Amino acid sequence: MSSGEFIVGMDIGTSKVRVIVAEVTRDNTQIVGVGSAVSKGTKKGAIIDIDQAVQSIREAIYDAERMVGIEISQVFVGICGNHVSLQSSHGVVAVSGENKEIDQEDIDRVIQAAQVVALPPERTVIEVVPNQFVVDGLQDIQDPYGMVGVRLEVEATIATGTKTIIHNVLRCVEKADLSVAGIILLPLAAGEICLSTDERNMGVVLADVGGGTTSFAIHEQGQLVSTGVLPVGGEYITQDIAYGLRTKTETAEELKRKYGVALVSKADKDITFQVPTIGSNREKTVSQEELAGIIEPRVEEIFQLIRDEVKEAGLSDEPAGGYVLTGGVMSLPHILEVAQSQLGPAVRMVSPRYIGVEDPSFTSGVGMMYYIRRRFLHRFIESSEQGNRRSENRKRKSSTWGKIREFFLREFI
Known part of the structure; x- marks a missing residue:
């Protein structure tokens, strides 16, 4: 298998739709392109407006196509939620x-x-x-x-x-003129690049703190034993800032990204900025320390909720393998220290590297690529070997996609 096959994964989140393109060979998986778009028509992981969701999917696909220079027609779709x-x-x-x-x-x-x-x-x-x-x-x-x-x-x-939730997601993908190569459980795929074998065996919690929701997966004795989703994430931090400073949501999001820190003790009271207020033409001066005073309580609450869910699932709230955290919210400076104060010292953060960039919001999507390669490597190899025996004007890639897609259609969709 000298030259690779392109596979494409899609993560339809509450805040973003993310598309990841990878080239898979016998020996390696290489991320060659990504695309993203603001997610519209979704709420807490479910589709609430098909037309808006379709538009977001098309924008993310177009973004990825521009980067990679190929036409995308088939995608693996990630699924997660409390319905799982x-x-x-x-x-x-x-x-x-x-x-x-x-x-x-x-x-x-x-x-x-x-x-x-x-x-x-x-x-x-x-x-x-x-x-x-x-x-x-x-x-x-x-x-x-x-x-x-x-x-x-x-x-x-x-x-x-x-069925209803899953079929609505697949319907949006198909209405965006894409075919579904398969569906992948996102918490499982994220673990492919986040967790070690020892952590899985000892007992570990993987939490993806996203924009609208926080998903978690519990592994014990090498197996996935529980998954769940909490209806809190980065958007709730943004809402707290908007209410606390009486400003627009867009402004609050910008302030969070530019000046936000998760720990008040690490904020600088000498760093100040002007904030336009709703209902007034005036701007007020706010310090980074004041902003952190709004962010820290909500971040603490998110980690407390994760810990409560783990205890409810029957696992110790301080599992031997600890907590592994990822997701877009984990980009906040000093958030790991807040997590350790709430979850215990055995906490680490994962941020996958792709195309020379580290971004924890792409963890599930990148993990999907590695998971697909491991699960279906033999199909890629068999297809490649068959392709080598065919005449060069036959497309080997079509055979590979066909086999994997037929497997999913026959068994899962």
């Missing part, structure tokens, strides 16, 4: 090949077998996450591809979601 639930499942199949060597078709069949569970009519499967494969009784196998055996089993976690 997890349940355990088990699948078993007989290995089909004459030489009993396990291939991708066998893996697909056993995952499909694990998906056969009774669901209420209003719910649908988002993803089947293999926790371990078992080959003829041999357990703890993460990738059975190429192994020899007669019986293949999988212990899996099934992520399900509300």
Whole structure:
């Protein structure tokens, strides 16, 4: 697989729609372009206006196309929200090949077998996450591809979601003249680049503090055991500033980005700025210390809510693997110190590097690219090898996309 395949992921957030383009090879995943647009028509992770959401998607796609110089027609779509639930499942199949060597078709069949569970009519499967494969009784196998055996089993976690919410998201993508290559559980994808194996085994909480919501995922004994979403994020900090200083929301957002710090003790009272007030033609002088006095309580509340949710999920509020934080709000200066004061010392922040830039708001999208490569690497390799045997005027990329898309359409969408 000398030359790569382009894959595209889309994260439709409350504040931004983000598009990530990656080139995937046998050995590497390289982010080659990103695009973003202000998210309209969404609220707390759900679509409330299809036409506005479609427009935001088109703008983000156009932004990414300009950077990469390719036409985007298919995307993987990230899904998260309070409507997502997890349940355990088990699948078993007989290995089909004459030489009993396990291939991708066998893996697909056993995952499909694990998906056969009774669901209420209003719910649908988002993803089947293999926790371990078992080959003829041999357990703890993460990738059975190429192994020899007669019986293949999988212990899996099934992520399900509300049909209406998911179908509305997919409908917006399709109305933006894009086809859906697959749907990915975002908290799971973010963990691909944020969490180590030791953290997953010991017990860890990954929290993505975004614009409109804060999503979290709890991992224990190497498995994803719980996900959830809190209806608080950076927009609430902005609203607090707008009310506290009696100014417009746009002005409050600008002040937060330019002068905001999350810790009052780290703010400089000598740094001042003029703030236009609503209902008056006058501007008032505000110091960075006063601004921090508005920001810090809301940031503390966000971390307190995360801690409460973790305790409610049955995990210690100070998990052995600690807390791993990411998301756009984590760009606020000194926010890590506030997090450590509320969550304990075992807290670290993750900000993925792509195209030479670090931006924690792109963590889920970048993680999606690495997750897709790991889950479907064998399809890329098989498609590449088949493509090498075809004449050069045949497009290998179409074969790869076709196989992955057929797999998702058959099993999940």
